[in-house]
Amino acid sequence: MAGKATSKPHAEIAGAGYAGLTAAVGLAQRGWSVRLHEKRDTLGSFGAGIVLWENALRVLRAIGAFEEVAKKSFTAPFYETRMHNKTVALEPFDHDPWATMTRQHLYDAMLAPARRLDIEILHSSEVVSADPDGTVTLGSGRTIKADLVVGADGVGSNVRDSMGFAVERNKARDGLIRMIVPRCRRELGPEAFWDNVIDFWNFEPRVQRILYVPANDNDLYIGLMAPYRSDGSIVPIKLEVWLDMFPFLEPVLREATNAPGRYDRYETTVLNAWTKGRVALVGDAAHAMTPSLAEGAACAMMNALSLAVYVEGGTDKLEERLQEWERNERPLTDRTQRRSAKLTAERALSKGEWVNDELMETMRHIPTGASADPLPGFPRRNATGTQAAKS
DSSP: OBOOOOSSOEEEEEOOSHHHHHHHHHHHHTTOEEEEEOSSSSOOOOSOEEEEEHHHHHHHHHTTOHHHHHHTOBOOSOEEEEETTEEEEEEOOTTSOEEEEEHHHHHHHHHHHHHHTTOEEETTOOEEEEOTTSEEEETTSOEEEOSEEEEOOOTTOHHHHHTTOOEEEEEEEEEEEEEEEEOOHHHHOSOGGGGSEEEEEEOSSSOEEEEEEEOSSSEEEEEEEEETTSGGGOSSOOHHHHHTTOGGGHHHHHHHTTSOOOEEEEEEEEESOSEETTEEEOTHHHHOOOGGGSOHHHHHHHHHHHHHHHTTTOSTTHHHHHHHHHHHHHHHHHHHHHHHHHHHHHTGGGGTOOOSTTTTTTTTOOOTTSOOSOOTTSOOOSSOOOOOOOO
């Protein structure tokens, strides 16, 4: 079967997450017709929170989602690291724009420009395979031919696996339970530091960590880190396991016993290539990474936006332009993956020594397709951002 009857170049996108939405909006802004396939019955994001740095905020502005995101996000005065509840680092990020929010709020803000652009989004529509010539096959058995196929269908990508991309997967020893709970400010006490993002680490009598992230005035995102298959990895959480090490967070932890959550083991996925023929992979389908640098979603969004930039103007020499996109844009993501994996393996965030120019390279990057102008509502950063050159 043919795709949409249109004179525009046409893209079929598998997956309506952050990467898929960014690619869809970026392509539509540049004259493509787009159809998004989401295998779930409803659109939305997993119920947790997220930290976004300058690079991701610039992508949001480029796709018309920044102002909506800013309405219900939070910028903490400090990023604080504690070991056994003693502060070892306190970073103000005076010149690095950053914000925290619930993932659902971010998702809704990104969905809005897709709606404004009349991008077709199909629910309960799973792409089960793709072909380098631009053909996709749906779970219903229907086949569709497109000028471009984007695989944004996550770490278990059908698009990727059906096409035989070589994949190297590395599982870490730790994982995370992500939850949204009430902030419980009155119960926690009047101290001003409860507005900080606080990274609580304990190594004795066992390794457990709580990432405490105010997502807005009312919601708190908590990440409960523990080794794989330990008592701390159990969902619903064992309250006594966490209270034993973090008794000062009792109001929050009691809320967490009733909050939906799941344990995800950290994983890094490296592919031999991101493109094959008329197919391109973005997000976790191409480069899943550990969350130590909070750059998994941001890299997905950056690469999806830059993909749209590289194919602007239609289908002429499309395969060559996809290869050029990967060649120019991939090195930064590869470096980010390696750095994040190293921080995770060494549990180095516990030292609070990660704020430096090397580790913050990606956070300060000006994405291809995004403006370098100052972000409204954030201080101008003194350091100079980097931008991959598009030859």
